[in-house]
Amino acid sequence: MSNNKRKLGFKSGFTLIELIVTIGIMGIVLAMAFSMGDFGDKSFNNGSAKSDIQSNTRLAANYITKELRYSSNAEILTALPATPDSTKKYIYVDNGILKLYYNGHITNIVGDNTNNIITTLQFQIQNLKTVDFNIQETLKNQTFHLNSTILLLNRGNNVLANKTGPVIAYSNGTIINTTPNNDLDTMFSNTITAIDKSTSSTGCVFTGGSINGKMYISTSKAVSFSGGMPINGDLYIDSDQSIDINSNGGHLGNNIVLNTKGTVSMYNSQFPLGNISISASTFNLKDNATITCTDFNVITSNVISSAGAINASGNISMKSPVISLNSRLTYNNMLLNSNSITKSSWESVSGSQAYATSKINYGDKNMNEIGCIVAPLPSNIDVYNDVFDSSLPQIRPVLNSSDYSEINSVANANMLFFSGNKTLDWSFNNYTNLIIVCKGDLTLDSSFNMSQNGKKAIIYCTGNVTANGQLNGIIIAKNISGGNGFAITGLPNNDSIFSIAKTFITKNTQAVTVTN
Secondary structure (H helix, E strand, O other): OHHHHHHHHHHOOOOOHHHHHHHHHHHHHHHHHHHHHHHHHHHHHHHHHHHHHHHHHHHHHHHHHHHHOOOOOEEEOOOOOOOOOOOOOOEEEEEOEEEEEEEEEEEEEEEEEEHOOOOEEEEEEEEEEEEEEEEEEEEEEEEEEEEEEEEOOOOOOOOOOOOOEEEEEEEEEOOOOOOOHHHHHHHHHHHHEEEEOOOOOOEEOOOOOOOOEOEEEEEOOOOOEEEOOOOOOOOEEEEEEEEEEOOOHHHHHHHOOEEOOOOEEEEEEEEHHHEEEEEEEEEEEEEEEEEOOOOEEEEEEEEEEOOOOOEEEEEEEEOOOOEEEEOOEOEEEEEOOOEEEEEOOOOEEOOOOOEOOOEEOOOOOOHHHHEEEOOOOOOOOOOOOOOOOOOOOOOOOOOOOOOOOOOOOEOEEEEEOOOOOEEOOHHHHHOOOEEEEEEEEEEEOOOOOOOOOOOOEEEEOOEEEEEEEOOOOOOOOEEEEEOOEEEEOOOOOOOOOHHHHHHHHOEEEEEEEEOO
8 A cells, every 4th residue: 555655646747836827928928929919910001001101192292293394274273163174184182082184084093992091182372383282191090291392384374373272273285186287387386406205324415516496305314415515595304313504604595494303403604595494303503603594493302502603684583491502693583482591691692682481591690681581472573484485395206117108209308217227427418308217226427417508407216316417407306415516406487398397207197186
């Protein structure tokens, strides 16, 4: 019996207390793991929601900016009309979705009710040429706000100052009717040299030469002018990257509009005769640069830095989060709209009146000495005057090779079609009226000269044009780079070569309607 008791005493196992302690510890560990997993899941969901609303808000802002930048007849409304105008577009929010209404059709731009994204939108006209808008989106208790200002670059903007509403109506694009040849009428009457969405790795680079006529550049690449290249006409540049202008004292444009997501830098003396309007992320007027113009308008999302001289016979308007002035300023009226304004010296400032929306850091001088009023711009002063007398041209795509008759002469003009790359040299100078369609890259050799003795040419190229030659006429291409020998002079809109080109280019083709 005693041996059995001894054996029972050596049996091992868990006591009730040990089981309770073990279960308690496991419960704590499992609770901590669940809490961490739940926290991670919530963090991920919140991060995803924040990313979604930020992405949607920026997408909406980019769409609105693109639509309104070159719009005309913009008008803010309190609601979508019961019977909308079929010739206008309407941007508005309905049931949490940003929408575009045009000619009876509704397009959803941003927003999705199934994801509980609530989009609210508000427009406000600050003056005759700028529109402010605010977007707010909410998803899963995450809210994102975005404010932006758009400079309306086109003529004919019929907006009402200080008007606010959730709907904006506008016209957009150059509508070309179906009467044959009208598309070319519109294009030739608006521009002399056109580059549409450059695909060149270097962008549009002009190192010399001259342009006597209007110039329009629309590109996703950078644009650079140097070497004292004069442009005796209106200049439009719409770029996604930087715009560098160094005229070396040369004349650059009658009226200038520069629109870019990057930086605009101006070097040396600039002598435009008309108005300047600039919209960019950053504007830099470099040391010793001088701008002489009528009205000077700049809007940036980052910094305006001016270290040269601005001589405006009209008005100067600057709007930016930061404005840094170390420059000589001459103006009729001046508006500085910024949260931070610095001016190193006011001895070289002269004008009727200056207005600022914040205190100016100007050293030891007081407000009376610099003659500046800290107040909004009076409504009777319009610093955003119209810049151009026409809308941006819409560049028509080059047609397929089957749309052209490959013959040498049409109505007293010579037409040459090249399906690939081509170089034009002195051997082409024997032509009088020359129409060239090139579906590759085109090079104008320095010996190419269609500028004397009544000679003229129209060049239409789907690729890149490298120009070192001279001509009277028009170049329309994907990209143009100009060298020292490059010179182009425009022709009157009623020149006979236009009608010849229209007749030929539209031969065997259907008329085109171009809209944005």
